Amino acid sequence: MFKFELNQLVNISISDEWGEVKGRAEYSAHENSYFVHYKAGDGRALTAWFDESDLHVVEDERHPGCAVYAGRELPLGAVVEEWCITDGT
Structure with a gap:
């Protein structure tokens, strides 16, 4: 089971940089891994x-416990609504 979803925003613990989960991998003898696209401290995209x-998860400050996902351009006339689903953990 994966802890993070595709397109979810995550913090890189060692550097506190953040990015978007672009891919995931699971292994039989190692913990799950995530392919993250992020902006490095020096400004480069990596x-x-x-x-x-x-x-660790990037949380919405207005809604503690709710994950944040990368934004996408919405179709003309689309409306954004705030909502949060938590799994209780």
């Missing part, structure tokens, strides 16, 4: 694999 234990 993509790299990180172990699940090296990441």
Whole structure:
């Protein structure tokens, strides 16, 4: 089972940089890994694999416990509504 979803925003624990989960991998003898596209501290855009234990969720400050997902351009006339689903953990 994966801790993070595709397109979810995550923090990289060691550097406090953040990015978007672009891919996931599971292994029989190792923890899950995530392919994260992020902006490095020096401003460069990078993509790299990180172990699940090296990441933590970016939360919406207005809605503690709710994950944040990468934004996408909405079709003309679309309306954004705020909502949050938590799994109780």
